[in-house]
Amino acid sequence: MKKAEILKLLRESGDYLSGQELCGRFGVSRTAVWKIITSLKEEGYEIEAVQNKGYRLKASPDLLEEGEIVSRLGTSRMGKNLICLPSTGSTNVDAKKAAEEGAPEGTLVVTDCQKTGRGRRGRAWESPAGCNLYFTLLLRPSCRPGQASMLTLVMALAAAGAVRELGLDAGIKWPNDIVLSGKKVCGILTEMSAETDYIHYVVIGTGINVNQEKFPEEIEKTATSLKREKGEQIARAALLASIMAHFERAYETFCASWDLRTLLPAYQELLLNKDRPVRVLDPGGAFEGVARGINDSGELLVERPDGTLEAVYAGEVSVRGIYGYV
């Protein structure tokens, strides 16, 4: 894809690149380069052309399309098979379909607008068009189905890491929310298809409020966006590429032991639940306790009133007091 390659080169150079240089690099004619530059300008890229100096990329539009994303990706596997959709029902559904048809690990489905996005347990997830980031990553880990739950935490860690690089103080509300100023900015939904001892595939769907400015009244107090917190527009493709880079590194670490032992310190550091009250909906009876951290398996360690520690999993915990006053 010449367009993405030329974009990448211009962006990485940060300076003028002569038409001749671009021609030589890609083995195309000057006319071909000129045509690509023209089409980039039409898409909203600001490209300066100066006689005897060449082309310089001054600014990129906030596009979530293939050329822009590919020109930003620095990963070796994650996102290399890219499915870009202007609009779709749900990227998790698309990724599951691709998986059934044999798509490889690292396949990434991205969209500008989700029409039937879903949160955990089928809850509706608002996905307005043109301002946020919705993507699903397909993985084929050779771990046990019971270990796949940790991948949600790996993605949370990657997303929080990328958001923090924007200068925002992102924390993680266990297991799968990214929180800024006490408000939710990102949700993650991991699904899998498996035999009892063998994973066919895992899809991790992530929704991030990036440039959304207005929220429906009912979530106004508990939701925010990166733009709201930072006070400026964020380039979604750049954020996506950064998350993929963070995820690829963390996933490699996870795959070495199929647990979180190596990622634990980084995760604990961002864990907002630490030393906060939680209510555990244990089948043997609900109880209240204080979260103390997570263990190698990604379970929350909850201290009971009598001082004993218990490891609980996501399905049985309701976490209070995180939104609103962190």
Add this chain to the structure above:
Amino acid sequence: MKKAEILKLLRESGDYLSGQELCGRFGVSRTAVWKIITSLKEEGYEIEAVQNKGYRLKASPDLLEEGEIVSRLGTSRMGKNLICLPSTGSTNVDAKKAAEEGAPEGTLVVTDCQKTGRGRRGRAWESPAGCNLYFTLLLRPSCRPGQASMLTLVMALAAAGAVRELGLDAGIKWPNDIVLSGKKVCGILTEMSAETDYIHYVVIGTGINVNQEKFPEEIEKTATSLKREKGEQIARAALLASIMAHFERAYETFCASWDLRTLLPAYQELLLNKDRPVRVLDPGGAFEGVARGINDSGELLVERPDGTLEAVYAGEVSVRGIYGYV
């Protein structure tokens, strides 16, 4: 379904039932009863009609169709939603599709002939037509995804129990094969769709060699059928109904604790691996040991040469020496 009800009544009575009695029971005319009896005879049922005595069911054909199965089922949930297909690709695929469309727990897909039946990890599973039993049961347990693997063992226990009631000495090769005279007679493939902490659904596919007489040369030494072992034809619908009854009871027990604690003694009793050598393909290095039983989670307890016990799961064990000389 009047046909199934009349069949059930005739079968349970074992004696003559007058046309008048049947009319009164179902609120239909004598002509309607006569029509149903006639159509049953056409399907191969031997029904004696004696003046002043009524109808008596002498013999049933080996049919895997709705009326015959419903007339045998004594369960309250398992199989109540029944999908009977003369032939299909794979009952697991059908059941997953039904699950996606909202089919309830206990939905049972049965077929006389599978064209693309699959064993574990996509291995081909031979499914000749007209002689064997292929079915998939849909469940929606509220346990964790990591606990679903135990359902394979629950089904193995139910299938082995039903086969033993035929007077055959069935044993279980952990985790999911039923073995007779050292040869495999039944395989089970459990699949699930889940979020990391929430099961959407589980499908348990079971294939049993019932009346198959000839096997391909490559599996001749490791596979057998119930008919071969017992020396007589087995009614497949009756066997299916018996498995459903066994499963319903065992599943209820499983659901009380989401583990095998209560079912353990029954399972251990049928476990052929006990005190037999196994090779464990542990990620930390393969080792040989001796199987000593299973634990509450359905994992195999393997004694290492140094005497220590290790719990291993299905994906990492190759069990030797079970076929051929049990």
